[in-house]
Amino acid sequence: MRQFKSFVKKEFLQIFRDRRTLLILLAMPLVLVMALGYAIKTELNNARMAVFDASKDARTLRIKEAFRASKWFTIVEEAPTMARIDELFSRGEISMALVFGPDFAATMGKPAGETAIQVIADGTDPNQAAMLTAYAQGVMATATGAGGGIGIHTRMLYNPQQKSSYNFVPGVMGLVLMLICAMMTSVAIVREKETGTMEVLLASPMKPLHIILSKMAPYFTLSVVNIVTVLLLAVFVMGVPIRGSIAWLSVASVLFIVVALALGLLISTLVDRQMSALLVSGIGLMMPTLVFSGLIFPIENMPAALRWISDIIPARWYISAVRKIMIEGTGPESFAKELCIIALMAVVLMAAAMKKFKVRLC
Known part of the structure; x- marks a missing residue:
């Protein structure tokens, strides 16, 4: 029993000596509970939509006013043409569009195949698209009375079969790269510190930059x-x-790999133990990536404060770019913003990691 107590005491002392690990162990659960409590929202909130109204009569006006009054939707534009609707979708500025045909009033009450109203949803996220169309039908039914009197034709843009894999694959790519690059890079360098071989590397003729690049190269290849x-x-x-360019997909992936490697390198300069590196790079990066990247939960459903947090999550921009390239098949003008942000993050993180890298261990 005495040996057991001594062992328990030693474990407590070991944890208390590592203040960074202690902070993570105590603070991280609180942060995750707060983040998950506010970020996980299954209801729709302020979904951005556009309207193309070729009828412009009293009935379409009443329906549009119902959407404006709803807390679930925000009409960002009344498009003059259908080409403008396609442009807004390709830029990612809207997730749904409402299209009224020129003879909308005459077709009210007819079946969906004969109706002059169409709901177009971005099907890259099937669950979100299904929710959008369901809420839209509810708003229109309320605006036109019980039963709605409207035959609605729904079309899922980019993913008509509503396959969940269309949304899952880009997210997995971002998550895998973040974990492999950041976690493994941070642990590999910290391991050198723990075993004492970092002293040998720093005393060698190799420059610190070459040492860093030699550590990053294997994980870049993997x-x-x-x-x-x-x-x-x-x-x-x-x-x-x-559907899009494989070359642009490769560019986005390479930039994101550099971001993740630089992030792992930065973590390795801030901690001195492998366990700390695992906690920071594993839990500290995996959970924010899952919650704030748009992989599982739509970013627009989150409160404004958490949307700002999502802006600094690299995976958020990479997943968005991959969806536009792979699923939507849009040109570089639609994902240029994402690529620029990823490239800027790569430069900033690499510069910070190089500045914090210690050429001396004492």
Whole structure:
């Protein structure tokens, strides 16, 4: 019993000596509970939509006013043409569009195949698209009375079959790269510190930059292999298309790999133990990536404060870019913002990691 008590005491002292690990153990559960409590919202909130009204009569006006009064939708634009609707979808500025035909009043009450109203939803996230159309039908039914009197034709843009894999694959790519690159890079360098071999490396003729790059190179290669493997499985097993440019997909992936490697390197300069590196890079990166990247929960459903937090999550921008390239098949003008943000993050994180890297261990 005495030996057991001594062992327990030693474990407590070991934890208390590592203040960073202690902070993570005590603070991280609170942060995650708060984040999950506020970020996980299944209801719709302020979904951005556009309207194309070729009828412009009293009935369409009443329906549009009902959407404006609803807390679930925000009409960002009344598009003059259908081409403008397509442009807004390709830019990612809307997730749903409402289209009224020129003879809307004459077709009220007819079946959906004969109606002059159409609900178009972005089907890259099937669950979100189904929710959008369901809420839209509820708003229109309220605006036109019980039963609605409207035959609604619904079309899922980009993903008519509503396959969940279309939304799942881009998210997995971002999550895998973040975990493999950041976690493994941070642990590999900290391991050198723990075993004492970092002293030998720093005393060698190699420059610190070369040491860092030599550590990053294997994980960069493994990450590229992981991306290729995921894409092959996605295309040939899950049936997920690559509608856009493979070259742009490669550029986005390489930039994100650099971001994740730089983040892992930065973590390694801030901690001195492998366990601390695992906690920070594993729990500290995995959970924010799952919650705030749009992988599982729509970002627009979150409170404003948490949407700001999602802006600093690298995976959020990478997943958005991959969805636009793979699923929507849009050109570089639609995901240029995401690529620029990822590139800026890569430069900032690499500069910070290089500045914090210690050429001396004492």
